[in-house]
Amino acid sequence: MRNYKIKLFYVLIFVSICFYSSQSFLNAQNPSSITFNDYEIENKFPLGIQFDVNATSTSKITDISVNMWKGEIAVGVYKNFDFEFDQNVNASLFWYTNSSDTYIPPGTNIKYQFKIINESGDELTSEIFEFVYHDINFSWDSIVDEGFVVYYHGPVKNRAYKILETIKETANKMEPIFGEYVNSPISVTVYNNPVEMIEGLPPESKTIRRELITQGMAFNTIGTLLILASGADYLGTASHEMTHILVHRSTEGIVSVPSWLHEGLAEYANIYPSFSFTNALDKAIINDDLLPLTMFSGQPGTSEDKLLFYGQSESFISFLIEEFGVEKMKELLVAIKSSTTLDSAIQDTYGQDKVQLENLWRSSLGVSLYIQSKNISVPTPRPLPAISLYSLTPQSGSSQIQNTFKDSISISEPTNQNESNSTSSCNTKPNELNADYLTIFTGTLVFLIFLLGRKHKE
Template sequence: MIIKKVFIIKNLKALIFLFFLFLILINSQDIYAEEYEGITILSEQVTSEFPEGIRFEANFYSEEKLSDVRVFFQPISSDSPQYAYLDLFSSEFSHNGDLFYRTDGNRYIPPGTVYDYWYVITTQSGTEIKTKLKSFTYIDSRFEWESVKEGPITVMYHGPMKSRAITLAKAAEESLEIMGPIIGSEIKTPIVVTLYNNNSEMIGAVKSKSMTTSRELITEGQAFHSHGVVLVLAGRRDIGTITHEITHILVGRSAGSSGQVPLWLNEGLAEYGNMDKSISYIRFLEWAMDTNRLLPFSHLKTFPGDPNLILVAYGQSRSMVKFMLDNYGPKKMSNLMSELKSVSDIDKAIKKIYGKDLLTLESDWRRSIGAPEYVPPEPKLNKIETLDKQNEYKILTLSPDEEGTDISSVPSSDSNEVTNKNSDKTVGCSSSGRSDLSLISALILILIFYRRDRNKI
């Protein structure tokens, strides 16, 4: 009888232990045991602490001392892993590893990046053990995220934005299907879109080239092709934004690096793929034609700093890409993108694919829109004469169309000239123009006081 009671008590204790162990396991995805050759991973977790960094934590059991533990990680859209060493704290057979990988400053990682990661454990005897591959998403930890999925597109959202997220996911998938064959890019690799509800949320997430940019611009979208991530600001133009940025991802995939592609071609394709096009670029293109201010494409590897000329550059780029596709077909364009993987000279690439150089192609385009032919300046022109010609440009004052003017959707690899001098939704005078006005006002005040003093005398 006593033996039976002891047996029941022991079983009861075991059941209670198993019950609590079960509760722990179902409430934590990070606590488990993985066994390798003489090493057991008792627990491990990855925590997003955006924007500061990513925290890796792991607890190992090993009777042999550990020499070091490295964690390897890479975006799922990349095949170039990075690694870093965990700080190890050992006590007998227990070894706790910790690493905080900073992502601020030059190590910026866009929120929504999906990473594959694994550990390589080296024992004191030199044995290396590689753990199995796992994945995690580097999220913006300020918010609780949900997601919707359409094909390879995942849209992450928070708050009452599910219906909008579904609409954007469908538009992005449609954009992939339309622009993928044109650019010659594969469209199966997943893309994550992180959707922000307002500008104050977006400011804390985007990669800004300067504090001035953060204060003065509303960034409506950014694309990171090497991470497979797009950031989008929700609003009335967000379908145009997401399809524009998705095209940048495809350009980066097709050409190997979006930096290989001149800005006019990159932005021209992105605007061609924009499913909610603004008419502002058409207006500025017409203005440039009427005032002989069209910019030669050989100068549009980056865009100018003047806000008016930026919009001209966007209008030209979209028009030129449309001309190339209408007259030569999408196959030529996809061949051009493929050629740019190995040839960074756009003139050589165009000549090989289209059988004519960039200047001739531009002349054909100009004729098609009724613009005068571009004649390159004579080599004898010195720098002073060139500067004088540039200074002939006048500031245009033209109100943007009803839908606004989106000039902020520029990939992070684009030039500082474009990003730092764009102004939010408006087209107006540059800062130097405002300084001249202040100087004139000061001179007028001095003259008034001078006359008043003379009258008193």
């Protein structure tokens, strides 16, 4: 009788373990589901973007995040919602865009995706949604062609079309140099006057923003332009500024592109060039008083020197293209993208350093050659803040923004959105989990011990 009880005890242990193991296996094959019920997104420009999410799960939801991509930037930024863990969750998140670090220019295409995790470890990732982050002070119309989109409002439709045609013509002109990059999406927001444009600019000092008439801004990594349609040089601004985006895309790497190359290519591409630059250059040639162009990494500080700098940059780039051909310039941009230093990229492309090339250009102009000397100090550009202002002409105050983010996202067919509220739903697919092999092994081991004990007693 005693042996019978012992055997029965072993059998009960074995059955219990096997039952527990089978339950673990069933739970693994049927994980707790998460349902993404709906969401809302509200544009609260210029402060930011409001996200609201509702989700349910058979176990408590422990994490909800949103990943957002700005324009052409390929790397998204995550932010987590703040909420109490529960099976039914309504969570909110406000994404601020009103600081220098978080600023998003109006007209930028935004892509975003939600991720939800519960305490069982199940995950749900939503589809990727899109909307356009507009300046909600106005109702925007749009025109689209060849990947370029121009947003405008009010009685400037004709000017908006002219801007689009100018951008397309500039892209065609520069295709031999930039290649496939000319087809990358660019978004343009057109403001009608400086008062309108102030709210759309980055959060600079209000005093600076009101004293300067900003003709246009290029946000290189995002792929967005802001253009003032009331300016006299608005088409030249559009042509010049969009080229900065193309330069960035074709040279993005670890090497910082010097201003003389950036501005030289932008003005070379400009189909409505400024005569102020040419006049400043002609005067400097007559006086044999050129700036040491290739010694600058940034730009000179005074308006007069800046005009001359732009004129010299355009002339120098034109000389390189005419003397060595378009292919060499294209090779230089490719070399910059893959090189560790600018000097090595120039040397590898042209077989000469930048000073030798500058002196070839100076010689063609009939001015004195530049001679490097330790006793000659190169003017140091003013430190550039996150937003560096420059002018196509001293009156226009055109500026260019260079960000540190990477890029590459397509702009979708635009929709006329000021405040966008949309909903969507999706369900989880069960995750495949492994059975609890450890408990199965333990049960089997106990059963073997039982059999061995029985055999021993027999």
